[in-house]
Every structure is written in C-alpha cells, then in structure tokens.
Amino acid sequence: MQLSIVLFDGFTALDVVGGYEVLRNVPGVQVQFVAAASGIVASDSGALGMMAASAFAQAAPADILYVPGGPGVPGALDDAALLDYVARSAARAAWMFGVCNGVEILGAAGLLKGRSVTTNMFSRNAVAAYGATVLRERYVRDGQLVTGAGVSSSIDAALYLAGLIAGDTVARTIQLGIEYYPAPPHGNGCPDEQPLPIRAIVGMIEKTREKRLAARHIPYPHVTSGAGSKPATPDT
C-alpha cells in the first residue's frame, strides 16, 4: 500500500510526522514524500527541512493520500499543480487523510462537498465554505476520508485510520510501539474549553503565523511553494 505524504513550503512538521510515525508501521505500507519538485521542503519554522524524494509528476500512485496543514496552506491553495495532484490521487486512493488546516486543501481540490470532517479550531469556517460539515471532534471518518483536528491530532487520527486499515490489534500494537500513553503536563482540555483570555492569546499567535512564515530564515536550498506549478501567463 502506497502512502503519499504531500509536502509544501510552510508545512507544520508535527502535522506530518505524527501520522507518518503511525501509518508507516502498518504492515505492507510504503511511504513516499511528494512535493512540487524533488528536494528539501521547508517547514513553517524554516529550521526543519524535510526531503521530498518524488515530484508530483513522478510519484507512484497513492493508496493513502496524506495532506498535512501549516501556515503554508494559503500558498498551497494557490498552487494549481498541488491541487491537481491531490484531486488526481484522491480519485484512485483507498483512503484520504487530512490534518489541521490541510483539510482546506482537500476542499480546494473539490473533495469535501457534503462530507463530514474536523479541522483545527481556526479553520472551521474556511473548511465549511467548501460545503463540508465541520464537527468539533479530534478525528472524524466519513467513508474513505479521515480527518484530524490540529497538529498533534495527527497521531490520534492516524491510529484510528490504522485500525480501519489493519484492525485494532495492529493499531494497538503501533500505539504501544510509539509509547503513546500521553500525559500532557498542562491539563488535557481542548482549546474550545479554555477560558476566553487563553483562547484569545492562542488566536493572536495563530494570526501571526503567516507573517512569521514570510520572515523566516531557511538555512538550506529548498523547493519553493508552487515551483513551476502555477499556470504560466498565456503567450497569446
């Protein structure tokens, strides 16, 4: 089973790695990281770069299509080649997996009309605008589509998907293998349950994410978002 994880400039690393570390341990799953071009793709911090071995055009067909989120999502939404890859892959994949505001990418690729999903707390309206019903859950399944809420929820959502693919015993063994018996040191409330001032702080930080993206220092050569992927200006 081919798991294809889509990378784009400004992805959030835990959106990717939380689910990757689970799904790559499902027996029979092979992983490929895909992007506009093969090369290193910069995460939102810039400090973390991850290798995409395959460009969209060369990637093996996906059985599981994995779309993470991050402050780079607005750029990805303007990237015709990325949206085309997602739409083409989804048409044949057995499973689609979206995390955080990466769920918006699935919407922009035309895959969310009439579907039930979750997403991060700041993307609910944007996702609903694609015709989806947004549930305030940590992970949601609708047919072949599994979505996770924010960032770290990629672990829970992927463990759920692993159970759907390979059964509960396999999923439970993977959960033990990554020693996932979480103990958050600062309570276990979801953002919606926090006092208003705390939610306001988180929201303010969230709003600066795109500004920080533009200002980041990236200390290695990297694949830029939408490289060669936006339609060229017509000659005529």
Place this chain on the structure above:
Amino acid sequence: MQLSIVLFDGFTALDVVGGYEVLRNVPGVQVQFVAAASGIVASDSGALGMMAASAFAQAAPADILYVPGGPGVPGALDDAALLDYVARSAARAAWMFGVCNGVEILGAAGLLKGRSVTTNMFSRNAVAAYGATVLRERYVRDGQLVTGAGVSSSIDAALYLAGLIAGDTVARTIQLGIEYYPAPPHGNGCPDEQPLPIRAIVGMIEKTREKRLAARHIPYPHVTSGAGSKPATPDT
C-alpha cells in the same frame, strides 16, 4: 536561546519532531539541526529524510541540547565525533533533553552517572549500565537534565521543559497551539500495563528494528552515520 537537535542515521522522526514542535515555540528559542556533516539525514524508515543545516564542527553553541532516539542509536554510540559533540555541548548548555533510547547516547557521552532518568521500556538496562537510576515515568527531571520515555513522550517531556524554561502559561499556550488534548483511540495504557502477549509482540517488533535499518531503501543522497567521525586507525 539556541536549541540544537542532534540527527544521526536511523533516528526516529517522532522522537525529534514531538519535542521540536513544542520547544521551537518557546519565545526566544532558535533551532538548529546538527549532524556529522550538513546534508540530509535518513530516519529509521529511510523514506523520511531531514535536513541538518550544521555540521557538529560548525554548529552554534547549544543552550538546549536535544538528543532523540531510534534504531540508529547503536551506530551513534560508536560515533566518536557525535559523542564528543554531545559531551562538549552539555558542558555549557543550560538544558539537556534526551528521548527514548537517545538517553543511551547521553550515557555514552559520560553524562548520566548518578542521574535519575527515564527511557523507553527496552532501554532501561542499557541506560542503567551508565550509572543512572531509571524511573518508569513518562518524563523525568534531574537538575538541568530532562528525559522522556519512548517516541511520542517527546511531546510531554518537551511541554514540561517548556514550562521550566518559560513558565506554565507559555507552556500551556504552546500545548493549546499544537492542539494537544490527546485521545488515543486504542486505550491509554503504558506498555508495562499491557497483557504479556501484547508486550511480547511489541518486544519482537522492537528486536527487528536494527535488521530493518540495514535493509531500508533510502531514495536520496544522505549523510551516513559517523561520516568521517570514527577515529582513524593510528599510523604508528
């Protein structure tokens, strides 16, 4: 504050990214990924490659030294340049952070004598052999040293460390920012609490990790473990 995350051939990605996603959000923290040479370092699966922008010799001095684990740890334990970098960095760092069997690396660098730590369930004896007291906890602090148990515990341990560095309000805000209100779909027991057959299965899988490492396909040029770092055979 300079956070230095050590990469080596065969690291486990969630060991790295769980803590990275927390600590990079601590105000004032700058992140660098360091390895034997600058370039892409292959994770245990091979499919995931992560960029090390700095070689050990060129890295900025670390205020927080972060050592992850993975099936590549036995190779790292033989890597004189890596152990030297860890020992030198620890001598000046304000904090040391070790996860999973990466804690063995701290031991091999001579940093664990008389210290209390945790580690993953399969590394307890190896870590104790370095003179440490191993506690069966998700994260442990001993002075300037914070350690986490297996893989996903890097998130909890880093949130705890973030609280020590920047206070509980900052740590709690980061926890909300990564939407960490976990809901493991397959129970929340730690490996020690599992029925013996399940523990046996996890242990058997664990034992194959090094074999799988040798057999993996790495689809990009990468920094090999200990490149140029083992002491050359003396001429005399």
